Amino acid sequence: MDFYNLIEGVGEGREACPYTTHATPTYDEGRPRVLALLLLGGTWAPFLQEVLKGFAAQDYPKDRMDVWIHAKAGQQEREITNFVEEHGDDYSTLELVNDLVFEPQMVKDRCDAVRCAFLVMMEPQVVLEDPTTISSLIASDVSVVGPLLKRRMTGEGGEVNFVLSDDSGEQWDKIIRRRIFKGTLRVQEIRSFQVVRKDVMLDFLLGEKVDHYINTITQPGLYLDRLGYEEGKLHPDLWGLTHNWILWQRRYLHPDLLKIIGKKMVPETVGPHLYYLPFFSERFCQDIIEEVEHFGQWQDKDKDDREEEAHRYTSTNINLSQINYFTQYNLLINTVKKELLDTLYSYRSLGYGNLVFVLKYESTTHYNTFKYHLDGATYTFNIALNNNFTGGGLQYRMGNVNFGEEREIWVNHNRTGWALVQPDRPMHLHHGMPLKSGQRYALISIVDTSDAGCMGGPKWT
Template identity: 25%
Template sequence: MVYLDEKLRKDLKIGLDSVSRIFQNLNGVTDDVELQFDDDGTALAYNAAYNTYPAILHGNGPSKRYLNYLANYVSKRWSSTKGCPICGKKPKLDLAKKDPESYPLVAIAVFIAKPIPFIEEMLETFARLDYPKKRIALFIYNSQQSNIKTVMDFLSKYGSQYLTKKVFNGVTEIQEREARQEALGIIAPLLAQPGKMFTNFWGDIAPNGYYARSEDYMAIVQRKRVGFWNVPFVTSAVLINKEKMKEMKTPYFYDKILDPDMSFCKWARDKGHFMYVDNEQDFGFLIVSDEYVEVLKRGKLHPEMWEIFENRQIWEARYLHPEYHKLLAEDTVIEQACTDVYDYPLVSERFCKEMIEEMEHYGHWSSGSNKDDRLAGGYENVPTRDIHMRQIEYERHWLYFLDEYVRPIQEKVFLGYFHRPVEAIMMFVVRYRPDEQPSLRPHHDASTFSIDIALNKKGVDYEGGGVSYPRYNCVVPADQVGWAMMFPGRLTHLHEGLPTTKGTRYILVSFVNP
């Protein structure tokens, strides 16, 4: 009656808010309502259809997600000039005044439910968390055969230090949904793939229930807007308050058509449990695992070696020599072992060990004769017992490595020579043995410059070895594992491989820019 009777409204002194000056119902009209900031940075909900700024927002049904998005900003939650006024003011436990034995008990669940590289580094980082292990109840679910040993090594090293631990390691009858039920405010640290916009949260949900990009997604990921944000989906790393867990009744089975993490988040949305993502600090990053399963299928012994493209940051941490980046400093002088022969740290000992193991795992060493069907023309002038990078499907990866890590050093020491990207056809691991091929006669390399990397230890794995440069009356031991000896190829640097007298010596050779 009041809505239809204008006279009654006038008598009662009631007006209709038909243009949303006071109230804004979001259901069905989210496209009309957008976020604006006034001159002092205060966030306002703006109705573009009526050019009004409603004071009260209401969302029901599917519009609740949009209400949550607006609530991240309005009511002085976030300012375009001052940022997040309540960040850093949230109540925190003062652990400095507590005995570590009385720290809150934390349950942490680790799920390895698909092929993922660098699990070893993840577990080691987890073990270094600055929190007493005796106050952590640990749950590990691993369904991947390739990670069984890694998990066992972790448990052997750290397992006894945790308060309790429950582990499913390997192929078990328990499935991921059941395992997550074992583990069970919901908040996730913002984690992104390095250099990409792929993260562990969604800013919005499309009508089909999958990802949709919100207006503020890029700003949050790039930390142009810092705070904690109400979002419809979080995954990968999630912190759940123990009080919330009492309300959780099989959320991972809530929608069996969806993946377990999507089922959990749909349950949380439908039941009114807010999920937040926090980007106040840099909490880490996500491992890229999309193509990793294909490397595993090819039967590689150390599949992480093939991850230089997808996971360069953590690949460097494992496989690049720890002293390498110091070489790039302007004031660092790279020493010459002989005239124009530079010796410098390039790859880690682990890289060297795993490269040897990959080559022996492949096992098809050349005969060491001049006949070589791998080469155009089938003839090798200076033959060695070797395996080419192409044979183990590592050619593209090693070319990239040469361009990214060797070329900058070359440009630093051989001034005025630039060639990007580098080119190389001959990239191979050589095996020297006294009873096979102990040495290599004097020769010039078919390259503009070459690098030889020592892969194993003199005095431990072999005796003898080294490289002689007759023209300069100079011998380089070339026996520091992971160090590269870099020198000009044709014309100036005639050289020979000195005899290996005992054991087996491995070197990785690259003829760059032939």
């Protein structure tokens, strides 16, 4: 294998290597016909919407592709149905089958029926980042070939979709991961996404020995972790923060947030050390509202006698720990929020969510206004989750009346996904303004840091 890959790496091509068998099949006129088998399986597929979007974005002529989707009845029907409705007319054929066991001969018969020259087999943990992936793999014209898929897009570690033989050594692993050679390199096994030439298709499906290759020409795709979700939740992908961070941040963080952290954009300055900036996407806000409403066990200070925790609030709330989301959110506190604090205040420290909860109130409820208060921690993020209300917002009493510097600042705070960021200092007294109509949701995180001298403001105050 090393000799074959060396020949490929120096650009001589497969024909120069005596240790390879290569036959060029005969195609119909035009681009080879492709049968694509999407094996979405019987369990939850994390970030399936992005998986299907990456497949649909491929530049291979869709009128030369026949798509067969295998899924479990009732599993993620919304994502699959949306894909079928949006792209059903694009492909030569697109068929959804539920709970069918695919036998090798059945796949071969299907390939014969549509006169395919290549079989594409794709599992649901594959996100194709490069739209030329399928075109490049078919152009490789080898027995079984796949793209480079990586769980972590930077660094040396992380799961990948290829297996090398025991005697290949670590050097070839690095060469492939880093794409030092741009070509078609032989490996022991390629997983999760394979383009199979028809002349070896039945042997491949039967588990016979067939040469496997990896194509390093196209940009790597993402190799998702199947554990990146939480069973029994309305929106399981919210829990994919730890396992599938790249797609999580693409879907759920506002695209301008990382620009602000990287100092390529500036946040709005509302008052001294008080900032207003985009944080979450509208998709996150919608999903977290639906998740807490699905849970439904709101804590109410006047009505809730289950535990003392309910009496720590002055409104109707659900703590993120109640929906088993505190650990995930605390990771955000110690990554994204910590980096943002460094940008805003030149302050970095590990934090712990003293209170992290979703607040809900309406214009007609008892909790429709709040007294001036301090949050009693190091800093607070107050994130608006919706905007279908009037009135509301936050009012700050800045400065100190004894020194003639006191002034009030009102922030409408009705931009979905936007955060008010404040240090919890005596000069940041604030309270919620009453709603005039509608219902307001907000995600509040009141965070202590490991710097004890910063908790709740300077000691002398």
